Amino acid sequence: KxxxxxxxxxxxxxxxxxxxxxxxxxxxxxxxxxxxxxxxxxxxxxxxxxxxxxxxxxxxxxxxxxxxxxxxxxxxxxxxxxxxxxxxxxxxxxxxxxxxxxxxxxxxxxxxxxxxxxxxxxxxxxxxxxxxxxxxxxxxxxxxxxxxxxxxxxxxxxxxxxxxxxxxxxxxxxxxxxxxxxxxxxxxxxxxxxxxxxxxxxxxxxxxxxxxxxxxxxxxxxxxxxxxxxxxxxxxxxxxxxxxxxxxxxxxxxxxxxxxxxxxxxxxxxxxxxxxxxxxxxxxxxxxxxxxxxxxxxxxxxxxxxxxxxxxxxxxxxxxxxxxxxxxxxxxxxxxxxxxLKQLETLRDKKINPFNRELPKCCEIDLRLHGNIDFNLFTKQDGSGGLMIHYDESQKHIYIDRSGMTNRFNKELGESQTRILDHPLNHLQIYIDASSIEIFVNDGDAVFTSRVFPTKEEHFFSIIGEGTMQIYTLKSSNGN
Ligand code: FRU
Structure with missing residues (x-):
């Protein structure tokens, strides 16, 4: 307009x-x-x-x-x-x-x-x-x-x-x-x-x-x-x-x-x-x-x-x-x-089983991990597309790419970001809301904030890597 x-x-x-x-x-x-x-x-x-x-x-x-x-x-x-x-x-x-x-x-x-x-x-x-x-x-x-x-x-x-x-x-x-x-x-x-x-x-x-x-x-x-x-x-x-x-x-x-x-x-x-x-x-x-x-x-x-x-x-x-x-x-x-903030834990509602690879619309993901990781969020049911988080242990590189999403925007500014970490990746704490993702890396060492606009089909994830994962659905706190 x-x-x-x-x-x-x-x-x-x-x-x-x-x-x-x-x-x-x-x-x-x-x-x-x-x-x-x-x-x-x-x-x-x-x-x-x-x-x-x-x-x-x-x-x-x-x-x-x-x-x-x-x-x-x-x-x-x-x-x-x-x-x-x-x-x-x-x-x-x-x-x-x-x-x-x-x-x-x-x-x-x-x-x-x-x-x-x-x-x-x-x-x-x-x-x-x-x-x-x-x-x-x-x-x-x-x-x-x-x-x-x-x-x-x-x-x-x-x-x-x-x-x-x-x-x-x-x-x-x-x-x-x-x-x-x-x-x-x-x-x-x-x-x-x-x-x-x-x-x-x-x-x-x-x-x-x-x-x-x-x-x-x-x-x-x-x-x-x-x-x-x-x-x-x-x-x-x-x-x-x-x-x-x-x-x-x-x-x-x-x-x-x-x-x-x-x-x-x-x-x-x-x-x-x-x-x-x-x-x-x-x-x-x-x-x-x-x-x-x-x-x-x-x-x-x-x-x-x-x-x-x-x-x-x-x-x-x-x-x-x-x-x-x-x-x-x-x-x-x-x-x-x-x-x-610690008090965000009060938003946690249900703990859900990560094994069915479904991503709730509003959730917190806590991942303790070691070694390389390929973590794709907002994929379709067959695991395709989505936002990619890739970590390469040999270079301590963390790489985020949102070009796999159906709704792409601000492409000309670049659709991927990389950061070299000071320490090997061991923790990701991720907050997902209806149109955003905030990824906290290694206890606050780095944060990646991004708007994302998943379609109705894009509510799955896939992961390859070693570690333990908790997923909590989150309650609403703003009356929308
Ligand atoms: C930054 C800014 C400020 C200005 C405001 C106007 O985004 O351009 O410099 O005060 O937004 O909304």
Whole structure:
């Protein structure tokens, strides 16, 4: 479908306007049953992920009308266990001149009595010229949201129109708040610009551009930047765009991280190693972390299970996108480790017999193994087709290929991914939902996230290899 500008940027006046669409979409065989997904339209980046007064709050970029990047809202979901999520509705409406073409991505700060949401007001004038404003909404405990009538600040004149995705950070040591903003220099290099203030809601001043030695020419725009502090390490997480990474096929938009040391006085992030991608699968972008207040050695990460400039089989059904499962994030040997949360076990329903080779629509597979393996998921009954997981012990190569599926998509970005493991493969923990697969390798050493759209016939698996396998069907947790 071709969308006109009017259709993409149409303002949603009330819920009734999308009720029929929602009813239709609910019938889709690809509706997820335990992942966060939009009621209608398109979901992209997770935003403002925080814990406040016994509840996790997570927002996401949402365009109600269809699988198109048009007028964006912040949609709010809430959970007490990170497994069951309640849809709370729109939290930030793009209803001002400074955000007239979208309430773009950002982050959250928790104070004693409420949550502050920092976002980008995507403004365009009549000539479609863009200016980004850094804006603030206060979400109170009674659930009401109050948008500040003026932005905190406007675009910086020395950078191009690409300035967005504020990440709020408070530093006790400097007694200072910082906002990191993804940007593009005048000569089209990706970077991060930093603002600071002793207060969280006023008197912001430009502090400078973040120095990241060795990364001065690394993609042309850095989206969704963040600096996390986990287990005494500083971790710069961001999405460099239009960058070729040989091991990543033709995909040019990445989500990755650098471990190093952040000096807030000199605004220098000193890398202690190279750039690593966060996820080795096909569909993952714009990760957002929540701090774990009880354990400084762990954070929680969630990402958009999708990519910019890509399309998906449900686009024709007028919806697209979902979030990954929230994952426990830790640091081991200067690498990020992502594990499924322990509490996901509460979704387990029945343990099923693996011998009949049937793959339930929503399930968890736990495989302890050794040696080579050929594991094909979503095959037809005769074992043909499907998504292939191949492991070659002699080279410690794990190879994932989704070209055998009937529904193929984003072929031009590459249909297979390989990773060389640090240790021989001994564990795979796999979460399958109606249209996604998340493969956790060797206790969080690597994760492969991918959308998959199996046909009704593709619900079997075949396996050649040595080990033990458990399969659990999983209960639904999102009301679809
Ligand atoms: C990343 C992104 C952000 C922007 C948002 C708009 O996917 O392009 O940079 O704020 O999506 O929805």
């Amino acid at each position: 071709e969308w006109t500008k009017e259709e993409r940027y149409r303002v949603l006046k009330n819920r009734e306007e999308i009720v029929d669409l929602h009813e239709r979409i609910k019938q889709s065989q690809y509706r997820q049953s335990y992942h966060i997904q939009p009621i209608t339209g398109l979901l992209n980046d997770p935003n403002g992920f925080v814990f406040h007064k016994d509840k996790w709050h997570l927002f996401y970029q949402w365009c109600p009308w269809g699988a198109v990047h048009g007028l964006k809202y912040w949609y709010h979901t809430e959970s007490s266990d990170l497994v069951h999520w309640d849809n709370k509705g729109i939290c930030i409406h793009p209803d001002q001149d400074f955000d007239n073409k979208g309430a773009y991505s950002g982050s959250a700060l928790v104070t004693n009595h409420s949550i502050y949401l920092y976002y980008t007001g995507n403004h365009r004038d009549e000539d479609w010229k863009r200016s980004s404003y850094t804006c603030l909404v206060n979400m109170r405990d009674d659930g009401t949201s109050h948008k500040y009538s003026k932005p905190l600040f406007g675009p910086h004149p020395s950078y191009t129109e690409h300035q967005r995705d504020p990440k709020i950070i408070y530093r006790k040591k400097e007694k200072m708040y910082y906002l990191l903003i993804g940007a593009q220099t005048a000569d089209k290099k990706g970077c991060i610009i930093v603002y600071k203030s002793p207060y969280h809601n006023k008197e912001w001043t430009f502090a400078g551009q973040l120095n990241v030695p060795g990364f001065e020419d690394f993609g042309d725009m850095w989206e969704c930047p963040s600096i996390e502090h986990i287990d005494d390490c500083d971790i710069l997480i961001f999405c460099p765009q239009h960058l070729s990474i040989p091991s990543r096929g033709n995909n040019i938009h990445h989500n990755g991280y650098i471990i190093g040391h952040m000096d807030y006085d000199t605004l220098t992030f000193t890398p202690d190693g190279q750039f690593h991608v966060l996820d080795f699968g096909f569909d993952s972008y714009a990760a957002e972390c929540a701090a774990n207040i009880n354990d400084q050695k762990k954070a929680i990460l969630v990402a958009w299970m999708g990519l910019p400039d890509a399309s998906y089989p449900t686009d024709d059904e007028e919806w697209s996108g979902c979030l990954t499962l929230p994952r426990e994030l830790t640091v081991r040997k200067r690498r990020l480790i992502q594990r499924p």
